[in-house]
Amino acid sequence: MSTESRIPLFIPEVAAPAAGDRKLGSARLTRVSSADRWLLRAFLRAMGSPAVRVVLWNGESVCAAGAPAAAAVQVPDRRTLLRLMSHPELAFGEAYTDGRLRVDGDLVELLEALYRVPVSPWAERLLRRPPRPHANTLRGSRHNIHRHYDLGNDFYRLWLDARLVYTCAYFPTPAVSLEDAQLAKMEHVCRKVGLQAGERVVEAGCGWGALALYMARQHGVSVRAFNISTEQIAYARAQAQKEGLAGRVEFIEDDYRNVSGQYDAFVSVGMLEHVGMDHYRDLGRVIDRCLPAHGRGFLHTIGRNRPLAFNAWTEKYIFPGAYPPTLREMMDVLEPYSFSVLDVENLRLHYATTLRHWLARFERASDRVASMFDDRFVRAWRLYLAGSVAAFSTGSLQLFQVSFARPLHNAIPWTRAHLYQ
Amino acid sequence: MSTESRIPLFIPEVAAPAAGDRKLGSARLTRVSSADRWLLRAFLRAMGSPAVRVVLWNGESVCAAGAPAAAAVQVPDRRTLLRLMSHPELAFGEAYTDGRLRVDGDLVELLEALYRVPVSPWAERLLRRPPRPHANTLRGSRHNIHRHYDLGNDFYRLWLDARLVYTCAYFPTPAVSLEDAQLAKMEHVCRKVGLQAGERVVEAGCGWGALALYMARQHGVSVRAFNISTEQIAYARAQAQKEGLAGRVEFIEDDYRNVSGQYDAFVSVGMLEHVGMDHYRDLGRVIDRCLPAHGRGFLHTIGRNRPLAFNAWTEKYIFPGAYPPTLREMMDVLEPYSFSVLDVENLRLHYATTLRHWLARFERASDRVASMFDDRFVRAWRLYLAGSVAAFSTGSLQLFQVSFARPLHNAIPWTRAHLYQ
Numbered sequence: 122m123s124t125e126s127r128i129p130l131f132i133p134e135v136a137a138p139a140a141g142d143r144k145l146g147s148a149r150l151t152r153v154s155s156a157d158r159w160l161l162r163a164f165l166r167a168m169g170s171p172a173v174r175v176v177l178w179n180g181e182s183v184c185a186a187g188a189p190a191a192a193a194v195q196v197p198d199r200r201t202l203l204r205l206m207s208h209p210e211l212a213f214g215e216a217y218t219d220g221r222l223r224v225d226g227d228l229v230e231l232l233e234a235l236y237r238v239p240v241s242p243w244a245e246r247l248l249r250r251p252p253r254p255h256a257n258t259l260r261g262s263r264h265n266i267h268r269h270y271d272l273g274n275d276f277y278r279l280w281l282d283a284r285l286v287y288t289c290a291y292f293p294t295p296a297v298s299l300e301d302a303q304l305a306k307m308e309h310v311c312r313k314v315g316l317q318a319g320e321r322v323v324e325a326g327c328g329w330g331a332l333a334l335y336m337a338r339q340h341g342v343s344v345r346a347f348n349i350s351t352e353q354i355a356y357a358r359a360q361a362q363k364e365g366l367a368g369r370v371e372f373i374e375d376d377y378r379n380v381s382g383q384y385d386a387f388v389s390v391g392m393l394e395h396v397g398m399d400h401y402r403d404l405g406r407v408i409d410r411c412l413p414a415h416g417r418g419f420l421h422t423i424g425r426n427r428p429l430a431f432n433a434w435t436e437k438y439i440f441p442g443a444y445p446p447t448l449r450e451m452m453d454v455l456e457p458y459s460f461s462v463l464d465v466e467n468l469r470l471h472y473a474t475t476l477r478h479w480l481a482r483f484e485r486a487s488d489r490v491a492s493m494f495d496d497r498f499v500r501a502w503r504l505y506l507a508g509s510v511a512a513f514s515t516g517s518l519q520l521f522q523v524s525f526a527r528p529l530h531n532a533i534p535w536t537r538a539h540l541y542q
Numbered sequence: 543m544s545t546e547s548r549i550p551l552f553i554p555e556v557a558a559p560a561a562g563d564r565k566l567g568s569a570r571l572t573r574v575s576s577a578d579r580w581l582l583r584a585f586l587r588a589m590g591s592p593a594v595r596v597v598l599w600n601g602e603s604v605c606a607a608g609a610p611a612a613a614a615v616q617v618p619d620r621r622t623l624l625r626l627m628s629h630p631e632l633a634f635g636e637a638y639t640d641g642r643l644r645v646d647g648d649l650v651e652l653l654e655a656l657y658r659v660p661v662s663p664w665a666e667r668l669l670r671r672p673p674r675p676h677a678n679t680l681r682g683s684r685h686n687i688h689r690h691y692d693l694g695n696d697f698y699r700l701w702l703d704a705r706l707v708y709t710c711a712y713f714p715t716p717a718v719s720l721e722d723a724q725l726a727k728m729e730h731v732c733r734k735v736g737l738q739a740g741e742r743v744v745e746a747g748c749g750w751g752a753l754a755l756y757m758a759r760q761h762g763v764s765v766r767a768f769n770i771s772t773e774q775i776a777y778a779r780a781q782a783q784k785e786g787l788a789g790r791v792e793f794i795e796d797d798y799r800n801v802s803g804q805y806d807a808f809v810s811v812g813m814l815e816h817v818g819m820d821h822y823r824d825l826g827r828v829i830d831r832c833l834p835a836h837g838r839g840f841l842h843t844i845g846r847n848r849p850l851a852f853n854a855w856t857e858k859y860i861f862p863g864a865y866p867p868t869l870r871e872m873m874d875v876l877e878p879y880s881f882s883v884l885d886v887e888n889l890r891l892h893y894a895t896t897l898r899h900w901l902a903r904f905e906r907a908s909d910r911v912a913s914m915f916d917d918r919f920v921r922a923w924r925l926y927l928a929g930s931v932a933a934f935s936t937g938s939l940q941l942f943q944v945s946f947a948r949p950l951h952n953a954i955p956w957t958r959a960h961l962y963q
Contacts, residue, residue, distance in 0.1 A: 237950060295956060426880045426949050448883050452870035459847040461937055462869050465886035470952065516882055516949030528847050528937030529658060531891065535716065538962040 153179045157199065164206045167247075169238030173231055177202070191234040192226025210248060214434025218501040228503065229480070232511035249430065255442035257397035259376050263349050265442035266395060270350035274329070279489055280482035285329035285356070288391035288421065289472040289520045299478040302471075307335040310390065312540050313464065313524045314419045315533075316340040320385035323347070323411055325377040325404075326392025330357025333370050336388075343369045345384070349376055380407050386417045393422035393451070394443045401446075401453040409458040417526045417533075418460065423472070424448065424519040432508065439505045445518060455525055463533055464524040472520045473513035480506040574600045578620065585627045588668075590659030594652055598623070612655040613647025631669060635855025639922040649924065650901070653932035670851065676863035678818035680797050684770050686863035687816060691771035695750070700910055701903035706750035706777070709812035709842065710893040710941045720899040723892075728756040731811065733961050734885065734945045735840045736954075737761040741806035744768070744832055746798040746825075747813025751778025754791050757809075764790045766805075770797055801828050807838045814843035814872070815864045822867075822874040830879040838947045838954075839881065844893075845869065845940040853929065860926045866939060876946055884954055885945040893941045894934035901927040 161175060165185030174190035175183045178198050184190055194213075196202050201221060204212040216222035224231055240248065255265050274285070281287055282300045290302035291309045310332065316322065318341030327333050327346035330353070336342050348354050354374040361367040377392065378400075387408050396404050408418055423445040430436060431443055448465065455462060483490070483506055491499045512518040526533055582596060586606030595611035596604045599619050605611055615634075617623050622642060625633040637643035645652055661669065676686050691708075698706055703721045711723035712730045731753065737743065739762030748754050748767035751774070757763050769775050775795040782788040798813065799821075808829050817825050829839055844866040851857060852864055869886065876883060904911070904927055912920050933939040947954055 293957065293959075426882050427877050447873065447877055448886075449870050449873035449877055452868065452873075456848050456868055456870055461847050461888065461890075461940060462886065462942075463888045465869075465883065466958065467882065467884045469882075470954070470956065514952070516951070519882060521883075530937070531935070533891070535891065536714065536962070537887065537958065538714075541957070541959040541962045 167244040192231035236515040279486035284331040325389040390421040588665040613652035657936040700907035705752040746810040811842040
């Protein structure tokens with residue numbers, strides 16, 4: 122579409138170092154002063170003394186903790202160091218994307234080391250500082266979603282599973298393959314929602330349509346699935362045709378706020394992250410409007426233990442407008458309409474595992490990705506995937522699955538044993 | 543203890559009708575005016591037009607709904623009618639307790655009919671009106687707990703299970719006996735907490751000690767269990783001696799705010815209702831203080847879908863100081879300390895079933911109860927138990943079990959399948 126195609130899909134170059142920083146080898150530029158060291162040590166302490174090593178531009182190492190460092194960050198110049206200390210997340214991401222800042226050792230381990238330690242209140246203010254400018258109005262959401270999900274289905278095909286499921290999988294055991302784990306996730310969701318053949322389901326934010334097609338195929342329901350990503354909807358429609366399910370699964374290119382009609386179940390997997398806190402009541406109103414007295418609902422989202430925006434770099438370059446809610450914040454969707462929360466499951470370790478699969482596939486396809494985009498894009502997405510592994514494995518991010526129903530609906534499952542049979 | 547023994551344990555008589563209302567048969571008093579009828583109909587509409595019949599003092603019936611009435615409320619005089627319309631919950635409970643207001647038909651069905659319909663905003667303001675005067679300070683909590691839990695172990699023995707478990711049971715299937723369901727509940731809790739032999743557990747609000755003893759006996763842990771009910775602690779200590787567990791289970795007559803030491807797990811079943819919203823952060827601080835990096839926690843509480851105090855009569859006569867939180871409100875305990883919610887299960891239908899067992903046993907023992915207290919006490923407790931059945935069966939009250947852990951603790955169960963094996 123004409124308005125969206127003007128939005129840049131690539132990672133723009135920012136804060137490129139002054140030419141002199143690397144090219145001139147003058148003593149003034151390469152010298153590491155005692156002020157540099159003092160500042161860096163104070164900064165590392167404020168960051169919770171993570172088990173990382175910082176290698177400065179003269180080759181000198183600075184460590185915060187006594188513990189052995191997982192990996193090392195190579196800081197190329199004073200300008201990068203100062204920017205890291207004033208906008209840690211943004212500067213790290215930008216310098217890493219540009220290739221100016223390099224990591225020696227395992228990137229996931231480095232990021233885990235950073236996430237594992239509690240930062241000081243001062244550093245927390247620093248980390249929370251950047252405002253989020255990406256409003257999730259009807260128009261803003263289209264822009265935000267287009268930036269991430271319309272990078273091309275060929276790109277996502279390189280590293281997602283065969284069905285292009287781009288949300289946390291469910292591994293009955295950790296060794297299960299990614300393909301099987303995505304199937305198991307879809308079945309887990311269907312059981313939680315208690316789908317019965319012949320029922321009508323609405324799905325808000327359906328990605329490439331895998332869950333909608335699974336529900337129709339395996340559970341005999343009819344589905345109306347909404348999404349504002351042009352490329353995803355086109356793919357999903359073609360898939361429905363191919364599988365002979367076009368009569369029972371309708372893919373609609375529209376915003377969740379425009380969902381109409383009544384359904385037996387409301388399902389949303391991986392959309393709430395993109396709704397934004399300001400619009401939780403809108404979403405609640407939509408769910409309230411479309412569920413009758415026996416209606417059930419299901420929300421699956423990345424979340425937090427305490428209120429905190431996404432990493433500033435992620436929000437700026439990867440997921441504009443996104444926000445991971447706490448369980449308390451999620452209740453802004455459900456509480457105003459008296460929905461009854463029946464079940465909450467936190468699958469954060471499953472998301473860490475899912476992301477490890479994605480990262481490994483992405484690395485194997487990195488040459489193809491570089492030829493589709495460029496090396497800066499490869500580095501940005503490597504950082505995003507590695508950072509996500511680290512965030513879930515250290516409990517900085519959570520994955521909440523919330524099942525709910527109308528308060529008077531008593532035909533709810535007696536126990537949860539049926540999820541495990 | 544001297545200060546507590548002065549607290550009245552019985553239901554005080556209130557709002558006795560003027561002698562003339564029933565004794566004088568004058569036309570002025572027994573006549574039902576068109577204003578009475580008009581007011582009552584308007585009131586019933588505001589209450590959501592419940593499927594109940596109101597029989598007035600002249601024998602005339604007034605119904606709100608077209609639907610057949612579940613049961614009838616006999617209103618003895620105009621004064622009671624007017625009081626019902628200005629303080630519905632309080633007046634109903636008081637007049638029922640006094641024996642002035644009678645119910646024809648099944649009390650649970652009548653109350654379910656009342657709970658099942660949505661009240662008007664005006665009626666909701668009326669229902670929310672009474673302030674709650676029972677502060678949960680250290681001293682206030684002792685008073686509040688004493689009023690309910692120190693009614694005498696002999697009384698509770700008449701209608702609870704053999705182990706005196708006075709919280710929602712867990713019925714693997716609805717037909718399981720109450721005794722087995724309480725055992726199943728204790729096992730369910732232990733599995734959710736992931737107890738390992740040799741671990742140390744702290745329990746806040748331990749009732750008569752059944753869970754603490756179960757954890758030590760069946761899972762080989764040592765337990766420090768806190769409670770401010772004198773009678774319950776005395777019973778629990780005797781029980782620990784009898785079972786030879788006194789060396790591993792320590793029952794402490796003290797407030798949860800005074801819990802000290804470090805433990806592998808924090809468990810609290812049926813205490814949060816008595817903590818009061820003002821003190822959720824205190825409770826969170828206690829949990830934060832006593833759990834190390836691998837610590838796990840568990841909270842089991844009566845709750846709501848949206849913020850609403852207990853029924854005014856219940857709060858005044860049955861559970862002074864109690865409040866059933868929403869899931870959002872519960873997060874005030876956990877979110878400030880970054881606890882990671884792993885699992886929430888809503889067992890409201892299990893509590894309705896538990897309460898039906900208690901009510902049936904209570905009815906069978908009602909003559910004994912009357913001889914221990916009086917008929918007013920029997921009616922008050924009948925109303926409390928029947929009202930609780932109705933509240934849980936209609937989704938007015940919820941039962942939340944919330945499992946949580948420290949954010950960095952990765953030795954959490956991979957799935958929840960182990961709860962169902």
